[in-house]
Amino acid sequence: MNAAERLERLADLAVSVGANVQPGQLVVIGAQPEHIELVRPIARAAYRAGARYVSAIYDDLHVKRALVELGPEASLSHSNPWDLTMLDTLVSEQAAYIRVSGDPDPELMAGLDSERVGKAQYREFRARWGHIVSHREVAWTIVPLPTAGWAKQVFGKPDVEALWTAVIKALRLDRPDPAAAWHAHFDRLRTIAAAITERHFESLHYRGPGTDLTVGLLPSGQWHCADFTTNTGHNHAPNLPTEEVFTSPDRRRAEGKIRSTLPLNVPGTMVRDLQFEFRDGKIVDVSAGSGVEVIRAQLAIDENATRLGEVALVDGSSEVGKLGLTFCNTLFDENATCHIAYGSGMEFCVEDPADVAVGINHSAIHTDFMVGGPEVQVDGIDARGSRVTILKDNEFRIS
């Protein structure tokens, strides 16, 4: 597969399986200016799929860096009104949104005031986007593009070709029919999600080195895989790759400690050796080997930022996990192993409106951190206190 072919295959997958672009649809591609080599094939693939109009919106992290370094404090959380119009248009036009991930410069914010980095969150935009995701209002997907900066994080040198080899494997682009491979994969994940939902667990219990955490689940909670349908019936895959089954937990209940098992890339900052302590559903203590100030600033964004929005399980059959790499990119690392997110939850994960009202978290942020691995066991505990092993030695024990 040469360089043009793999971009073409990836663009086709983003349009067909990812956003599942329909004839007559409006398509918006969100990317960094360094991503033009993939954005342009995606635009062409979308038009070939019958898109009515395709827009590329580039956000430049170097301009954000200038804001953090030189701009006024009050502007750090500013959102442009036109970007909010864009989100409104996505909803009103039932548009598709394709996001390209692959940070060209993961250490871009290094050396800046970490508190200011953490505050620069494009707050209103992110809150509205969180609402859109939670209410399944738009067909969206995130797809990766290997960049030199990202490759350097993974391999210690800017070996973009090695990163492409991994991405091709994880995205199943080397299969004869990648789209068919993804549909078969979703069938398996849907079966696992249904099996967990069926047990109506009252909580999850994580155990492992540095980890002993209980997270409450909601009575009408549903487990899902990343094979979504919008509230108007448009099927899409929000993440490519995806290997997880997930739900939104009860925002009121989390107790204990958890240690992250992989580094976390918050755009422009690498966070290593992250640990949290929870009490009464809230993060009450956080520590990290590096980048802790950025996490602290995120947790200070609003009053619900310290509560949980997502719990997700991934087993060792993951094509991402099998690569044995630390990608320093959430789209990959969250699909290598189990993860948890603090911040906003997803209302569609709960059936009963009463559970939504009391149990689903709302926040301007949603940050996933990785907590799984062969040494971490996850049990489900039902209302009578019975314990069932869901994941052990990186294998699902439930079906």
Place this chain on the structure above:
Amino acid sequence: MNAAERLERLADLAVSVGANVQPGQLVVIGAQPEHIELVRPIARAAYRAGARYVSAIYDDLHVKRALVELGPEASLSHSNPWDLTMLDTLVSEQAAYIRVSGDPDPELMAGLDSERVGKAQYREFRARWGHIVSHREVAWTIVPLPTAGWAKQVFGKPDVEALWTAVIKALRLDRPDPAAAWHAHFDRLRTIAAAITERHFESLHYRGPGTDLTVGLLPSGQWHCADFTTNTGHNHAPNLPTEEVFTSPDRRRAEGKIRSTLPLNVPGTMVRDLQFEFRDGKIVDVSAGSGVEVIRAQLAIDENATRLGEVALVDGSSEVGKLGLTFCNTLFDENATCHIAYGSGMEFCVEDPADVAVGINHSAIHTDFMVGGPEVQVDGIDARGSRVTILKDNEFRIS
């Protein structure tokens, strides 16, 4: 001057003299993704000047190419609602707008259906922008960035360094104090503009090889140089470089033939050997050695596209003209020599509202084409029919 220094000097000039960014102001930078090397220094310079918030908006001509090649006919003139919100915000927030020019791929649209290329005009956006310019609602500027594609058009090879040498000269970046040099230059241009305004010419007469054109002027018409003030008193220089004095003519009166003296770059298409014939103020015939279909499509955009919006005079002292190059870029070529624009005019060029109502043109387009040179003489004719030579042998004869 090394590569970083010249970008820095250019960015500073764009912010100080160009948009004249004020403390607390919102700044929007419009560019192509290939322009990041200049956009980022401009963002930093704007924050150093006290900008409240700086946004970069990139438009990707390759995505536009995909639209022209593969998109539905009805979408060719579509404007994104969020880009209109951006224009509204520029006005309501009294923001500054800095545009980067320098086409990275001037022949990008080659081989496509020329009629479709011409129709892809981002119509509503351009019409609103035309209104903003005409009503002096925003402080704006256009500055150049040398790119390989542009250099190839100028020199026949992608000699970016040679293009930088020319741009540095034209922008006076090699002067000890470029901003002071520009303010002195504006003093001279203002004097010439005032001298022409004072004569109250009833029309201009262009004579030269292939050219014999009379263009009507309005009784309360004012000549300006590109040293502008917005309707709220914000001084700015809309073009850098700029060498012209100009006004908006009477849209009802243009008679005769005119031959363009330099090639014209409509984004993605080179138009060569352009000729127009006017009758009763309207273009009634157009021909060109190449690219005529794109001009024809522009002229068909609305009923006023065929009428004139601007007449501008440039003499041989022009720093751009002295370089003796064909830049294939309107920002430069229109400042090498006299030019005329079909499409929208500028209301601020006329004092009397009655003249505005009957005489100033409104259209979704404004395209400048070059008509000057040593062989072209421009005379002013007053209400009594007396003729005064304004420009001859590339020298102003009026003061």
